[in-house]
Amino acid sequence: MITINEHYLKLQASYLFSDIAKRVAAFQEQNPEIEIIKLGIGDVTRPLPRACIDAFHKAVEEMASEASFRGYGPEQGYAFLREAIAANDFQARGADIQADEIFVSDGAKCDTGNIQELFSQDIKIAIPDPVYPVYLDTNVMAGRTGAYVDGRYQGIVYLDSTKENNFVPALPREKVDLIYLCFPNNPTGSTISTAELKTWVDYAREHQALILFDAAYEIFIRDQSLPHTIYEIEGAKEVAIEFRSYSKSAGFTGTRCAYTVIPKECTAYDRNGGRQPLHSLWNRRHCTKFNGVSYPVQRAAEAVYSEEGKTQTRELADYYLHNAASVRRAMQDLGFFFVGGENSPYVWINGGRDSWDFFDMLLNKAGVVCTPGAGFGRCGNGYIRISAFNSHEKVEKAMKRLKDALS
Amino acid sequence: MITINEHYLKLQASYLFSDIAKRVAAFQEQNPEIEIIKLGIGDVTRPLPRACIDAFHKAVEEMASEASFRGYGPEQGYAFLREAIAANDFQARGADIQADEIFVSDGAKCDTGNIQELFSQDIKIAIPDPVYPVYLDTNVMAGRTGAYVDGRYQGIVYLDSTKENNFVPALPREKVDLIYLCFPNNPTGSTISTAELKTWVDYAREHQALILFDAAYEIFIRDQSLPHTIYEIEGAKEVAIEFRSYSKSAGFTGTRCAYTVIPKECTAYDRNGGRQPLHSLWNRRHCTKFNGVSYPVQRAAEAVYSEEGKTQTRELADYYLHNAASVRRAMQDLGFFFVGGENSPYVWINGGRDSWDFFDMLLNKAGVVCTPGAGFGRCGNGYIRISAFNSHEKVEKAMKRLKDALS
Numbered sequence: 001m002i003t004i005n006e007h008y009l010k011l012q013a014s015y016l017f018s019d020i021a022k023r024v025a026a027f028q029e030q031n032p033e034i035e036i037i038k039l040g041i042g043d044v045t046r047p048l049p050r051a052c053i054d055a056f057h058k059a060v061e062e063m064a065s066e067a068s069f070r071g072y073g074p075e076q077g078y079a080f081l082r083e084a085i086a087a088n089d090f091q092a093r094g095a096d097i098q099a100d101e102i103f104v105s106d107g108a109k110c111d112t113g114n115i116q117e118l119f120s121q122d123i124k125i126a127i128p129d130p131v132y133p134v135y136l137d138t139n140v141m142a143g144r145t146g147a148y149v150d151g152r153y154q155g156i157v158y159l160d161s162t163k164e165n166n167f168v169p170a171l172p173r174e175k176v177d178l179i180y181l182c183f184p185n186n187p188t189g190s191t192i193s194t195a196e197l198k199t200w201v202d203y204a205r206e207h208q209a210l211i212l213f214d215a216a217y218e219i220f221i222r223d224q225s226l227p228h229t230i231y232e233i234e235g236a237k238e239v240a241i242e243f244r245s246y247s248k249s250a251g252f253t254g255t256r257c258a259y260t261v262i263p264k265e266c267t268a269y270d271r272n273g274g275r276q277p278l279h280s281l282w283n284r285r286h287c288t289k290f291n292g293v294s295y296p297v298q299r300a301a302e303a304v305y306s307e308e309g310k311t312q313t314r315e316l317a318d319y320y321l322h323n324a325a326s327v328r329r330a331m332q333d334l335g336f337f338f339v340g341g342e343n344s345p346y347v348w349i350n351g352g353r354d355s356w357d358f359f360d361m362l363l364n365k366a367g368v369v370c371t372p373g374a375g376f377g378r379c380g381n382g383y384i385r386i387s388a389f390n391s392h393e394k395v396e397k398a399m400k401r402l403k404d405a406l407s
Numbered sequence: 408m409i410t411i412n413e414h415y416l417k418l419q420a421s422y423l424f425s426d427i428a429k430r431v432a433a434f435q436e437q438n439p440e441i442e443i444i445k446l447g448i449g450d451v452t453r454p455l456p457r458a459c460i461d462a463f464h465k466a467v468e469e470m471a472s473e474a475s476f477r478g479y480g481p482e483q484g485y486a487f488l489r490e491a492i493a494a495n496d497f498q499a500r501g502a503d504i505q506a507d508e509i510f511v512s513d514g515a516k517c518d519t520g521n522i523q524e525l526f527s528q529d530i531k532i533a534i535p536d537p538v539y540p541v542y543l544d545t546n547v548m549a550g551r552t553g554a555y556v557d558g559r560y561q562g563i564v565y566l567d568s569t570k571e572n573n574f575v576p577a578l579p580r581e582k583v584d585l586i587y588l589c590f591p592n593n594p595t596g597s598t599i600s601t602a603e604l605k606t607w608v609d610y611a612r613e614h615q616a617l618i619l620f621d622a623a624y625e626i627f628i629r630d631q632s633l634p635h636t637i638y639e640i641e642g643a644k645e646v647a648i649e650f651r652s653y654s655k656s657a658g659f660t661g662t663r664c665a666y667t668v669i670p671k672e673c674t675a676y677d678r679n680g681g682r683q684p685l686h687s688l689w690n691r692r693h694c695t696k697f698n699g700v701s702y703p704v705q706r707a708a709e710a711v712y713s714e715e716g717k718t719q720t721r722e723l724a725d726y727y728l729h730n731a732a733s734v735r736r737a738m739q740d741l742g743f744f745f746v747g748g749e750n751s752p753y754v755w756i757n758g759g760r761d762s763w764d765f766f767d768m769l770l771n772k773a774g775v776v777c778t779p780g781a782g783f784g785r786c787g788n789g790y791i792r793i794s795a796f797n798s799h800e801k802v803e804k805a806m807k808r809l810k811d812a813l814s
């Protein structure tokens with residue numbers, strides 16, 4: 001008899017975005033004349049940079065003639081892209097990462113979801129709260145948690161990110177083996193300083209733990225003192241894997257390209273305590289279960305590193321940061337506590353009430369859609385996330401409406 | 408301490424293609440004047456159909472302006488593609504598959520590799536020999552096998568595909584729960600009749616087993632009597648998942664698009680014997696660990712179903728089948744036993760000697776590269792695979808050289 005992986009049955013159905021959609025639809029039906037402004041989802045709205053479009057077209061045309069046609073590429077990505085990544089995203093910042101330590105993929109969601117396959121079943125896992133749900137759900141599916149009780153999975157060490165710790169979790173009291181961190185953070189928009197990140201790297205080195213560092217929002221960092229990559233921290237190459245994406249940096253959410261960095265000296269342990277390089281394990285997984293990213297997409301991603309591409313992606317991030325600044329000003333004027341929006345497209349706002357009540361108030365009084373923080377974990381209750389991914393005009397209009405309605 | 412998934416250590420390093428590359432390089436060094444002709448790997452060489460190129464360009468340009476830009480798409484694929492697939496690949500053949508039973512992905516390798524996550528650890532798995540190694544390796548990684556002993560993993564039921572059974576394995580004597588089948592077959596090029604496929608569907612229904620049917624080479628079927636999809640068989644929707652790909656049908660090996668069909672009534676069982684729909688389990692996996700296929704790539708795939716696209720993909724398959732016929736004629740003339748090449752781009756040839764000896768003979772006497780059958784499993788010993796993926800000119804030249812050298 002073919003039997004299922006019963007761990008899937010532990011997963012909680014997420015009604016977050018369907019609940020939002022239902023409330024929005026009901027409001028629109030009662031108020032057909034109001035133009036609803038959506039600042040909820042984390043999806044970009046601006047077109048691809050022209051440098052990427054031009055490179056994309058050129059590569060598509062290469063696929064049209066036998067002489068320049070490309071079949072299967074290297075599973076790890078083409079050298080032209082891996083070399084551009086290593087030089088621009090790492091070596092230019094003093095982080096000694098080589099091209100063959102980069103694995104190009106079709107998304108950071110896939111990579112952050114699949115990476116847990118490399119580890120044994122009985123490791124102790126630390127996951128922030130609030131959090132991007134993929135880290136948690138993929139470990140539930142793999143059977144590394146117990147049941148879901150009182151809003152949390154048993155067996156997981158939750159790292160609370162709260163106002164008290166400025167949304168950078170403290171080191172766990174119990175010993176953990178695998179640590180998920182994301183900075184600039186989704187959903188809070190908070191950042192981590194070099195000194196704070198060093199405490200995590202030191203913890204990992206001391207406890208033979210591994211850090212999975214999700215830096216998908218790196219492009220939004222403007223504070224010169226903040227680390228752009230975990231490999232700016234001494235010793236991180238032995239204990240950290242980093243995930244990056246072109247989704248937010250170049251508008252690739254619908255185009256699909258990302259990458260993962262696994263330094264050659266980054267290791268985990270076998271049952272005899274022997275060091276096992278994670279680079280070769282991930283390479284084996286990548287070659288067995290993945291067949292590389294579409295060639296024209298890799299050429300479009302490479303264009304991010306051209307002179308025009310660098311200027312255009314910087315402008316793209318600045319466009320959204322301009323919106324985030326508008327949101328921050330409005331929240332300041334309204335007297336709400338908030339964090340984020342300076343080095344991040346997200347602003348995390350405390351409304352002094354239940355997340356959903358806050359959500360409903362914004363929708364009903366101003367026709368503005370946000371995301372209730374409770375959808376990201378227990379520590380998100382009381383908060384909402386406002387996203388900067390929309391046009392200047394719509395964000396300005398939304399903030400004016402909020403100020404008129406709430407002040 | 409962060410510990411690894413020790414099952415990865417059971418994996419056998421595959422030296423097949425690197426061994427081939429070494430022997431080819433050595434031969435070339437000794438014979439610099441000889442133009443080596445490669446009929447080894449299963450990668451296409453002809454450009455993308457013009458209909459796909461045009462649709463690809465159009466969609467790239469849509470990404471260049473805000474009004475037509477697309478961000479995150481549905482993880483399952485856009486409706487335009489899923490509907491075209493359901494109508495053309497299934498309903499047109501009398502197979503009642505609906506658009507929402509199709510999951511678009513970036514490759515059949517990914518899907519055939521990932522699907523095993525849905526099942527419990529202790530199922531009994533049947534895998535053909537010779538075989539595409541992904542089916543086997545992904546189950547090794549997941550811990551569903553024992554050690555590798557005498558060329559085979561313990562705990563797997565191997566389905567021998569031999570001359571005696573015309574390369575269509577017989578039903579297993581012991582009861583199995585999960586069955587991998589691939590027709591037209593890689594590497595043998597053999598096909599399965601409707602009656603033979605029905606015996607497998609009946610077996611699965613009787614034993615509450617599930618069939619994973621890999622139909623990546625469906626486009627090459629020319630024999631009117633052969634089934635194009637397993638859903639042409641009555642009752643298959645309850646017990647079979649089918650994998651398809653544009654890699655070979657439209658030259659997408661470097662462009663990346665494929666799909667998996669999971670009918671709504673296809674189920675596995677929970678530990679209480681309750682039926683659990685695999686559609687919802689896979690949907691959960693797909694939404695958690697995957698973020699959809701690149702939008703322009705989906706538009707290029709959709710163009711396969713336009714009138715021009717249908718004509719051009721048919722011509723593309725015919726081009727390679729013309730080569731396969733040349734290979735068959737040459738092998739006939741040389742007096743070798745062979746199978747495949749009529750409804751498949753692969754010809755599977757018995758040389759009456761060890762696979763690697765046969766490989767060396769073709770390389771040294773004719774400068775032609777093939778793939779030694781032993782690389783696909785124990786039953787492949789004595790055989791080589793010759794691929795039709797090359798130009799008419801090169802295949803003709805290779806066959807002439809073989810005839811001159813060996814007859």
